[in-house]
């Protein structure tokens with residue numbers, strides 16, 4: 561029996577499928593293992609979100625055992641998965657969703673390189689243009705606090721204070737948020753990539769200075785400008801009658817148009833139509849392949865270290 565109006569039932573089903581699928585991507589991408597790590601996704605148009613059940617191996621996660629909860633973190637009884645307990649992170653996720661309507665997805669991982677920075681108590685610095693582009697500055701460190709409610713407030717405070725959608729939680733791991741769950745997963749993947757790259761570059765003994773603030777700012781502004789342009793093209797394409805051509809081109813975007821949002825390229829927040837739903841699934845497949853191809857970090861890192869090793873110097 562349906563509990564919600566059809567529109568919401570459809571949205572819940574889609575978020576269940578997305579959240580279950582994204583957990584598998586976290587494992588394939590080497591970001592998490594066994595039962596560790598959590599993805600959740602807000603149900604557009606309702607005060608609800610979907611989160612993984614606690615203690616279940618990632619290989620057993622499926623749309624129907626995801627747990628539907630309200631924004632207080634209470635399980636919606638009588639829905640699929642409601643016989644299980646939600647992930648231990650449920651209260652923290654609920655607090656972040658209540659904190660900001662812009663948060664549509666949350667991911668928590670203990671991905672190894674980023675967690676190594678969190679354990680050292682060090683933000684991931686902006687050594688590369690990629691970090692400037694994606695995060696608009698260092699991936700910040702949220703100082704260690706113990707009580708769960710304080711952890712959520714500390715993460716929310718950090719998200720409000722700087723542009724990065726990902727943060728390192730000292731002594732623990734990574735939290736990332738996004739407009740949709742897959743945007744949050746993307747941020748978590750990129751944090752791990754960035755942390756690994758910094759680690760490998762430093763392992764040569766090189767003292768690499770962070771990019772200067774002006775360069776970071778202009779790189780980030782360029783990215784936000786391009787994102788805004790892409791969204792305009794996408795909106796035009798989605799609203800154009802069949803057979804017509806969209807009028808916007810990436811170069812036509814107004815500067816400063818939609819800067820400051822967490823939208824990443826290709827993302828839309830509206831409830832998709834059938835046409836955009838099929839585009840959504842094509843994009844998912846493409847991005848899934850990208851994440852899946854990161855599965856062999858060990859071999860890739862060994863190769864990178866060989867390439868980076870200075871001649872005549874022992875590599876530690």
Ligand SMILES: O=C(CO)[C@@H](O)[C@H](O)COP(=O)(O)O
Pocket residue numbers: 595596597598612613614615616646647648649668
């Ligand atoms: O961060 C932690 C534990 O340190 C948790 O979030 C686990 O990563 C997942 O817990 P369950 O989802 O199994 O309750």
